[in-house]
Amino acid sequence: MEQQAVEKAFWERLEEEKNKLLQKKEKLAWICSYTPVEIISACKLHPYRFPGREGTPFSADSYLHSSLCFFARCSLERVLKEAGKGKDVLAGMVLVNSCISMLHFYHALEKLGCLPFVYLLDLPRDNSEQARHYYAANLRGFHQALSKHCGCESNESELWEQIYLFRENRGRLWELYAGRNGEVAIDGDEIMRLVNAFTVLSPEKFSNFFAVYRENILGKRKNNLSGPRLFITGSFVPEGLTGFIRELGGVLVLDDLCIGRRMLQFPPEEPDEADGDPYSYLARLYLGKDPCPRMQQAYEKLEEIEKTLKTYHIDGVIFYYLKFCDPWYYYGQLLKEKLNNIPLLVLEGEHAGITGQMRTRISAFLEMLS
Amino acid sequence: MYDFIKNKIIRGKTPSMFRLPFVYSLGKAMVRCNLLKFSYRSAAMTVEYGMEQIRRIFKGRSPYVWVSAFFPTEFLHALDIVSFSPEVISALITSLGFQNNFLEEAESRWWSRDNCSFHRCAMGGLISNFYPVPAAFCASSHLCEGGVFLFNNLARRYHRPFILLDTPLDNNDNSLLYVTRQLQKIITLLEGVAGTRLRVEKLEEAVFNTEKTRQAMLKVNELRRHPYSPLRSKDAFAYLYLYFTGMGSRVVPGIYETLAAELEKKIKESQNSKGGETSPRYRLLWMHLQPFYQNGIMDYLEANGAELVFEDFSHVYWESWDPGRPLEYIANRMLAHFNYGRIERRIKVIKELARRYNVDGVIHFSHWGCRQSCGSLNIIRNSLQEEGLPFLVLDGDCVDSRNFASGQVQTRIDGFLEMLA
Numbered sequence A: 001m002e003q004q005a006v007e008k009a010f011w012e013r014l015e016e017e018k019n020k021l022l023q024k025k026e027k028l029a030w031i032c033s034y035t036p037v038e039i040i041s042a043c044k045l046h047p048y049r050f051p052g053r054e055g056t057p058f059s060a061d062s063y064l065h066s067s068l069c070f071f072a073r074c075s076l077e078r079v080l081k082e083a084g085k086g087k088d089v090l091a092g093m094v095l096v097n098s099c100i101s102m103l104h105f106y107h108a109l110e111k112l113g114c115l116p117f118v119y120l121l122d123l124p125r126d127n128s129e130q131a132r133h134y135y136a137a138n139l140r141g142f143h144q145a146l147s148k149h150c151g152c153e154s155n156e157s158e159l160w161e162q163i164y165l166f167r168e169n170r171g172r173l174w175e176l177y178a179g180r181n182g183e184v185a186i187d188g189d190e191i192m193r194l195v196n197a198f199t200v201l202s203p204e205k206f207s208n209f210f211a212v213y214r215e216n217i218l219g220k221r222k223n224n225l226s227g228p229r230l231f232i233t234g235s236f237v238p239e240g241l242t243g244f245i246r247e248l249g250g251v252l253v254l255d256d257l258c259i260g261r262r263m264l265q266f267p268p269e270e271p272d273e274a275d276g277d278p279y280s281y282l283a284r285l286y287l288g289k290d291p292c293p294r295m296q297q298a299y300e301k302l303e304e305i306e307k308t309l310k311t312y313h314i315d316g317v318i319f320y321y322l323k324f325c326d327p328w329y330y331y332g333q334l335l336k337e338k339l340n341n342i343p344l345l346v347l348e349g350e351h352a353g354i355t356g357q358m359r360t361r362i363s364a365f366l367e368m369l370s
Numbered sequence B: 001m002y003d004f005i006k007n008k009i010i011r012g013k014t015p016s017m018f019r020l021p022f023v024y025s026l027g028k029a030m031v032r033c034n035l036l037k038f039s040y041r042s043a044a045m046t047v048e049y050g051m052e053q054i055r056r057i058f059k060g061r062s063p064y065v066w067v068s069a070f071f072p073t074e075f076l077h078a079l080d081i082v083s084f085s086p087e088v089i090s091a092l093i094t095s096l097g098f099q100n101n102f103l104e105e106a107e108s109r110w111w112s113r114d115n116c117s118f119h120r121c122a123m124g125g126l127i128s129n130f131y132p133v134p135a136a137f138c139a140s141s142h143l144c145e146g147g148v149f150l151f152n153n154l155a156r157r158y159h160r161p162f163i164l165l166d167t168p169l170d171n172n173d174n175s176l177l178y179v180t181r182q183l184q185k186i187i188t189l190l191e192g193v194a195g196t197r198l199r200v201e202k203l204e205e206a207v208f209n210t211e212k213t214r215q216a217m218l219k220v221n222e223l224r225r226h227p228y229s230p231l232r233s234k235d236a237f238a239y240l241y242l243y244f245t246g247m248g249s250r251v252v253p254g255i256y257e258t259l260a261a262e263l264e265k266k267i268k269e270s271q272n273s274k275g276g277e278t279s280p281r282y283r284l285l286w287m288h289l290q291p292f293y294q295n296g297i298m299d300y301l302e303a304n305g306a307e308l309v310f311e312d313f314s315h316v317y318w319e320s321w322d323p324g325r326p327l328e329y330i331a332n333r334m335l336a337h338f339n340y341g342r343i344e345r346r347i348k349v350i351k352e353l354a355r356r357y358n359v360d361g362v363i364h365f366s367h368w369g370c371r372q373s374c375g376s377l378n379i380i381r382n383s384l385q386e387e388g389l390p391f392l393v394l395d396g397d398c399v400d401s402r403n404f405a406s407g408q409v410q411t412r413i414d415g416f417l418e419m420l421a
């Protein structure tokens, strides 16, 4: 009982901290997991993953066509309704040219001029040597532009410092993914909430929170979870989806989400300040991470998917994609065909939370697996 | 021409007859002997060119690949690989009335109606074994992202190479280097497809052909500025296959040269005819593609005194470059496209075309599922309105006639023309 109270207090404090952050002026919003948050931090700004606004995009639809992805339109909706109006103060936003909807979202932000700083970072589509070279130059350009905007020098040693800091935090979270092929004591929903904290809090604040989590929660977990073992993949899942799965008794063992594991799964290469420039290192890091379907090499992992799911003893797969999101749609097509022996639930969403229909379908799916 | 083929040849037949190489040999012969009538000789030459490409594909003796719009086809011509543009073929199939066979086939296999119907139609044709499986899928990320994902998906499905040109956002030195290095890699991959090495002189010749095409297209576009507007958009779409697959071909410059000569002749005739031809009441610029099934939009516009005098697709977007440095030429051509990247590029070109063709207004045909072209229309509208240029958006679908509401379209056209009056 006491342990439950400790845990409740931890999550409440975390929520409070996140809410406090909304009023802070020095946040630079970002969305895609290919955004080099280290550069934002090196410019003394607070990198803050922008959550969009679940619901129906009304005002945004006069700027963005209704056939564009709901996440982009909902993000614009949030900027129009909340950003700069005291509800979610932003110093600006950096977008990655990750898909056509994001590109149009950028056009709208730029034309509307409602944020002090808007930047579009071009991202290559694979991890070849020429792509890394190209991305490194883009990262340098971004650092210079942001430094100029902030009135500071683009300082490489400061950048290295941030690289080490973020790396440590990623490493801490990555540990939670270890050993999940066996029994698990922490549900994926909990990991996802921690990853979310990593993407919104400052690196220092996050490491403090994580230390508390490790000591007061992680170390005290004894019992393993029971229930159907699940794998979830797709684009921005609605808030509360993973929690809802847990409520129904599903155990989220593994995810392939850019707001989850893919935010952390970077190549092991150690940063070495003495040996080269930070932009090349960051380009190798980000382009070398577990790819999402936007990247050319993403499809390769589909060849291994059944093997991976067997290793993790997965009973069922949930694939969630946003309506009008081409990268995930085309990927999902193949995923569906590759999964011959494992049940799959496909959910299509509009970034409007978990709908009643979704609830019914998830319940039925879990019942079937139980 | 399509009506002739449709009514006299196709009626009552199944699409499978179009898998026979013999049909294309026959078609070519009919074109050559003038048994099929075209408004322009150059249009007949285009059809002949297209038929020859497709005949070779169904014959199955030469390697053939799928190419998305703006992939550097010079390499393919230099390596004698046949290129096939699924988007343009979907348009053709639509104009022949067969598109529903393929759309339904795709939809029955979870290919959503939220995606571009050019692609749905193309993939429906492939999964129903209408098209032979190509040796590779070649895409460029220029403007059509759906194409990149579709081709990657199909390549995995059919175990064929996926060859991508990742086009950077901006045109600068870093981008140029990135594109040039990718082009080198693409050559190696295509050599694998062709089973032969690319000879430098062949590539130079292909690039030289592109340059000749460019010059001839410029000539055509200059003639189209004439107040009489010798080539209207509805006829200009007949040359789309060349624009998508013909860069580098030896035949294509001659087709555009012929078109230029024909337009010149038409202009002269219009000047000599009694009182000359009357120019349209409203001159309009068309953006994006048109619906390829029977739709009546263009005729309705014409009947109401409006002519589509130019379309953004025919814009020659790249500058001249030394064809003796082929990779640089191609890389610069790739980076020059106006429809990709930052919206300012697109707006700048629309404004430039509006001035050049002295138009009274602009119509954008918003093809459902084409996220790149529809995405920022309001930004375009505001920008054009600042210059006093009226802008009309017509929602519809180029291939899937189920997404086309003709009454609504006519009402919107009426309102627009009233505003222009």
Ligand code: SF4
Pocket: A031, A032, A033, A034, A098, A099, A235, A258, A292, A293, A294
């Ligand atoms: S799905 Fe990929 S491209 Fe899209 S936001 Fe996530 S990481 Fe970025």
Ligand code: SF4
Pocket: B087, B116, B117, B118, B119, B143, B144, B145, B146, B147, B367, B369, B370, B371, B372, B373
């Ligand atoms: S209409 Fe748009 S989405 Fe469709 S093929 Fe053309 S560019 Fe691509």
